[in-house]
Amino acid sequence: MRLATICAAGLVVFATCVPTFASIATVDFESAVPGAKVSGDELATVGSLVAKVGSQTGSIVAGGGPAGAGDQYLYSDDGGADPQDRAVEIVFNKPISSILSLDALFQDSGGTDFTIRIPGPGPNIVVFSSNAGGLNPAWFTDVIGGPLVLPFYTTKLIFTDNDTNPVGIDNLKVEYVPEAGSLIAWSVLAGGFFGFVRLRRNARV
Numbered sequence: 001m002r003l004a005t006i007c008a009a010g011l012v013v014f015a016t017c018v019p020t021f022a023s024i025a026t027v028d029f030e031s032a033v034p035g036a037k038v039s040g041d042e043l044a045t046v047g048s049l050v051a052k053v054g055s056q057t058g059s060i061v062a063g064g065g066p067a068g069a070g071d072q073y074l075y076s077d078d079g080g081a082d083p084q085d086r087a088v089e090i091v092f093n094k095p096i097s098s099i100l101s102l103d104a105l106f107q108d109s110g111g112t113d114f115t116i117r118i119p120g121p122g123p124n125i126v127v128f129s130s131n132a133g134g135l136n137p138a139w140f141t142d143v144i145g146g147p148l149v150l151p152f153y154t155t156k157l158i159f160t161d162n163d164t165n166p167v168g169i170d171n172l173k174v175e176y177v178p179e180a181g182s183l184i185a186w187s188v189l190a191g192g193f194f195g196f197v198r199l200r201r202n203a204r205v
C-alpha cells in the first residue's frame, strides 16, 4: 500500500513537471545584422533557441516591419525566375513543435499567396497557407490566427509565395522541444525512481 502511494505520488509529480519543459521563444530579428544572409548565417538567439537561415536564403531588412520604422524582419528576396528564390528557410538548433503566432508580409498572386512548409518523409508538407493577400504587399499580424501544432517536430520552417512574389517574416513565436540535457536528466530521474520501486518490490519478495 505504501509502495503504491509512493508510485502514484511519483507519477503525478513526473506528469506535472514534464510539460513545463516546453519552451516558448519569439524570434523578431532585431538583433540580426541587416543585409543578405547566406546559408548558416545566424538570424536570432532567444534563450537556448538559435535560428539560422537555411538553403533558401533571404535578407534581414531594416524598417517597415509590423512594428514600424526601424523594425527588422526577414525577407525572402526577389531572386529572379526561380520561384524558390521567393522562399526563405529558418533552421533551428532545437525541434519546433508548434507555431504560436507569426506576422507575415505578402501580396496577392495567381497562386496561393503564402505558405509554410516543413520537410516531410518525401516532399515538403504544407502546414499553413493563406490566400488573403491584397494587390499590394501588406503585413498580416498573426496570420495563422491561433496556435498551429505541427504534425511532427521539425527543425526547419520554409516560408514561400507559391507564385512570383517575395514574402516577409517577423515576430515568429514558436514552442520548442525540451533541452536534450533536460530529457536525459529526466530519463535518469525516472530510471532511478523505477529502479528504486523495483528494488523495494524485490526486497519485499
Ligand SMILES: [Ca+2]
Residues within 6 Å of the ligand: 028, 029, 030, 065, 071, 072, 073, 170, 171
Ligand atoms: Ca522585427
Ligand SMILES: [Ca+2]
Residues within 6 Å of the ligand: 056, 057, 058, 076, 077, 079, 084, 085, 086, 087, 088
Ligand atoms: Ca530566397
Ligand SMILES: [Ca+2]
Residues within 6 Å of the ligand: 108, 109, 110, 111, 112, 113, 131, 133
Ligand atoms: Ca492569390
